Amino acid sequence: KTGYRAVLRPDLSLAIGSRSAFTAAKPDHTNPNWLRVGLAFGTSAFLWGLLFKQHSTDVHEYKVRNGLE
């Protein structure tokens, strides 16, 4: 390469295509936000528990109303 093309360098700061409009810092994916991870898994577990409880209540209610129990 000659001339100005010898000093061309790729713009490494453009490696990430988009950034949040709300923060100035770059996202750090090597240190997870364990609080958010715990809340997400905890909420999932809670929702599944709620679902199974609701289903069990529904089945019992159906049996009672149709004279099966």
Add this chain to the structure above:
Amino acid sequence: MGLPDEAKALPPPGIINRNSVWLGVIGWCSAMLQNALNRRPPMKSGVHRQALLASIGWFIGYHVTKHENYTYARLDRDMNEYIRLHPENFSDKEKKTFAEIVEPFHPIR
């Protein structure tokens, strides 16, 4: 705002039902889409997000199925009640056999 009391007499949907599976997969795919748009590995990153969105979708799907079951049961009941009250609109027409309709066959050979 929930379903009326009579809806509880219907058999409840299973934990695995069509709407749950569909909305759960949509939640999972939206988490993977968010990963892809932020240039993260789509399936391997943010597993907590994938699990949460899939669970939310599954949960909503269960209640959508309950609502759907009640709606169709109500429509069926209203339709059958209408048929019962208006039998003159639903009488069997007298049926003819093919032998009575078909013209006699004269082969020209």
